[in-house]
Amino acid sequence: xxxxxxxxxxxxxxxxxxxxxxxxxxxxxxxxxxxxxxxxxxxxxxxxxxxxxxxxxxxxxxxxxxxxxxxxxxxxxxxxxxxxxxxxxxxxxxxxxxxxxxxxxxxxxxxxxxxxxxxxxx
Amino acid sequence: xxxxxxxxxxxxxxxxxxxxxxxxxxxxxxxxxxxxxxxxxxxxxxxxxxxxxxxxxxxxxxxxxxxxxxxxxxxxxxxxxxxxxxxxxxxxxxxxxxxxxxxxxxxxxxxxxxxxxxxxxx
Numbered sequence: 001x002x003x004x005x006x007x008x009x010x011x012x013x014x015x016x017x018x019x020x021x022x023x024x025x026x027x028x029x030x031x032x033x034x035x036x037x038x039x040x041x042x043x044x045x046x047x048x049x050x051x052x053x054x055x056x057x058x059x060x061x062x063x064x065x066x067x068x069x070x071x072x073x074x075x076x077x078x079x080x081x082x083x084x085x086x087x088x089x090x091x092x093x094x095x096x097x098x099x100x101x102x103x104x105x106x107x108x109x110x111x112x113x114x115x116x117x118x119x120x121x122x
Numbered sequence: 123x124x125x126x127x128x129x130x131x132x133x134x135x136x137x138x139x140x141x142x143x144x145x146x147x148x149x150x151x152x153x154x155x156x157x158x159x160x161x162x163x164x165x166x167x168x169x170x171x172x173x174x175x176x177x178x179x180x181x182x183x184x185x186x187x188x189x190x191x192x193x194x195x196x197x198x199x200x201x202x203x204x205x206x207x208x209x210x211x212x213x214x215x216x217x218x219x220x221x222x223x224x225x226x227x228x229x230x231x232x233x234x235x236x237x238x239x240x241x242x243x244x
Contacts, residue, residue, distance in 0.1 A: 004215075007224040009242075010158045010167055013135035035159075036132045042166040042188045044159060045132055066164045093126075102129040120131075 011071075020077035021049050021069070027084060031077075033061060036101065038119055045119045046110075047078070060094035062087065065116035082114075090114075133193075142199035143171050143191070149206060153199075155183060158223065160241055167241045168232075169200070182216035184209065187238035204236075212236075 005012040013035055021029045030051030038045045044066040050059050069078040082090070091110045093099040100106035104120070111118050127134040135157055143151045152173030160167045166188040172181050191200040204212070213232045215221040222228035226242070233240050 004220050004223065005156070009161060010223045011161055012170075013139070013157045013159060016159065017135070034127070035135045037135060037138065037157075037166060039131060039133055039193065044164040044166070048134075071161065098126050101126065102131045 016047070020075075021047075021064075022072070022075050022077050022079050023082055023084065023087075024079060025083070026075070029080065029082075029084070029087060030062065035066070036063070041119070043119055058095075060092045061099070062090055062092050063099060063110050065111055065114050065119065067116050067119075068114045138169070142197075143169075143186075144194070144197050144199050144201050145204055145206065145209075146201060147205070148197070151202065151204075151206070151209060152184065157188070158185070163241070165241055180217075182214045183221070184212055184214050185221060185232050187233055187236050187241065189238050189241075190236045 005015040016032050016035055019032045021031060023029055030049040032047050033050035034048040035044050036046040036048065037043070046063040047066055047069055049062040049064055051062065052058060052060055064080065068080050070080075071077075072079045080087075090113055107120075108118065110116075127137040138154050138157055141154045143153060145151055152171040154169050155172035156170040157166050158168040158170065159165070168185040169188055169191055171184040171186055173184065174180060174182055186202065190202050192202075193199075194201045202209075212235055229242070230240065232238075
C-alpha cells in the first residue's frame, strides 16, 4: 500500500507514526510515536510525540491533543503552535511515570495546557 | 508503553493493528492491517482488514467502516455482524486494484454495503 497510505482527506495511522513534529519557527520537536483512539467515538484523542532518549532509553512522551496538530505539506510534518520553552512545561510521561489515560482530571490538564477543546465533549 | 496502550476508553493505533477480526459466529475473518484517519475530523474512517495471502503475497484488504467494528473482550478481537459469505461479496482491494480513498462514489459503495453511516457526514 506504499502509495495508498495518504490522500487529500485520509491518512493511514502507519504513515502518521514516525512523522516529524515542528513548531511554527521550524524547530524539530520530536516525532509521532503513536496515536490514541477514543473507542466510543472512533476519534483520535491524542498523538503521542516522542522526544529525547536513544534507542528508546530515556525517551519521554508528550500527549498532544490531536486538534493541536496541523499537517504542513511544505515541512512534511505536523506543526504545533508552541515554542520549545512552552513545550518544556507541557505534560509528559515515560518510564516510571505512566500516562493516566481515561482519568479526566489528568486529561483535562493536558487539554487545558494546549487550550484544546476536550475530545470527550464532542 | 506495554501496559499503557489500552484503557477502558482509549486504545493506541499500534495495539489496534494486528488485532483479529471475527464474525458473530466466532469465525476468524482476518486481522486489522491499518486504520485510515479522516484528517479533517480526526475520526477513524476505516479499519483495513487483511486476509488471505502469505507473507504479504496475494493478500487482499477489506476496508471496513470503523463503526461496523465492535470490540469483544471475550474474543480478544473485533466482531463484525457479517457471515463469511456476506464478506465474500464485500469491497476489497489489493495488488493491481488500489483503493480509491477520497472518491466519494467508491466510499459510498463501501458504506452502503455495510449499511454504515458515512464518516464524512458526521
